[in-house]
Amino acid sequence: xxxxxxxxxxxxxxxxxxxxxxxxxxxxHDRMYWxxxxxxxxxxxxxxxxxxxxxxxGEISDGYSxxxxxxxxxxxxxxxxxxxxxxxxxCATSDSGFYGYTFGSGTRLTVV
Amino acid sequence: SQQGEEDPQALxxxxxxxxxxxxxxxxxxxxxxxxxxxxxxxxxxxxxxRSNEREKHSGRxxxxxxxxxxxxxxxxxxxxxxxxxxxxCATSGSARQLTFGSGTQLTVLP
Numbered sequence: 001x002x003x004x005x006x007x008x009x010x011x012x013x014x015x016x017x018x019x020x021x022x023x024x025x026x027x028x029h030d031r032m033y034w035x036x037x038x039x040x041x042x043x044x045x046x047x048x049x050x051x052x053x054x055x056x057x058g059e060i061s062d063g064y065s066x067x068x069x070x071x072x073x074x075x076x077x078x079x080x081x082x083x084x085x086x087x088x089x090x091c092a093t094s095d096s097g098f099y100g101y102t103f104g105s106g107t108r109l110t111v112v
Numbered sequence: 113s114q115q116g117e118e119d120p121q122a123l124x125x126x127x128x129x130x131x132x133x134x135x136x137x138x139x140x141x142x143x144x145x146x147x148x149x150x151x152x153x154x155x156x157x158x159x160x161x162r163s164n165e166r167e168k169h170s171g172r173x174x175x176x177x178x179x180x181x182x183x184x185x186x187x188x189x190x191x192x193x194x195x196x197x198x199x200x201c202a203t204s205g206s207a208r209q210l211t212f213g214s215g216t217q218l219t220v221l222p
Binding site: 004033035040041042043044045048058088090092099100101102103104105106108 | 145147152153154155156157160200202209210211212213214215
């Protein structure tokens with residue numbers, strides 16, 4: 001099993017729908033992150049969490065919310081999806097030392 | 113906004129040649145990291161260099177860091193077709209997370 005598992009791998013949804021992307025990890029890391037990748041723009045941080053009770057907004061949090069259900073689980077929600085949220089979404093984890101992130105395989109989300 | 117900017121945006125070389133990618137950043141850092149991404153897949157951590165280090169090696173990878181110029185370079189020696197991927201630099205500073213650049217797309221031709 002992968003260290004960081006994202007579900008679903010691919011999703012097509014309609015404008016206005018609520019959608020949840022899930023992430024679970026077996027690394028035992030406290031820190032978890034959600035990034036969005038658009039072509040030519042690299043990765044941009046949406047939300048991050050340093051433990052179950054510590055959740056922080058990133059660079060582009062508008063239109064998104066998160067839930068840290070347990071140390072190993074961090075989910076990202078789009079309350080009302082819009083087409084410009086079409087992107088590749090990555091979950092990542094790290095230990096407290098920032099000595100490298102472990103990424104999931106990504107969720108390709110298309111909003112039509 | 114992106115902290116790091118990679119240069120060039122795209123690089124095409126022949127197998128066996130060396131590939132050099134550069135990264136510039138704007139603010140002070142604690143460390144700088146390089147990642148690789150195969151098409152549409154998750155990023156994989158390659159190497160980390162701390163702000164008090166100037167050069168680091170890992171296998172065929174060599175990373176340099178010049179904090180006075182706020183720049184880093186990644187050298188891949190004796191490249192292989194399997195090295196074809198996008199390469200990203202990421203910086204860790206006073207903010208409690210990594211900030212990624214926009215990446216260099218490397219193509220190694222057999």
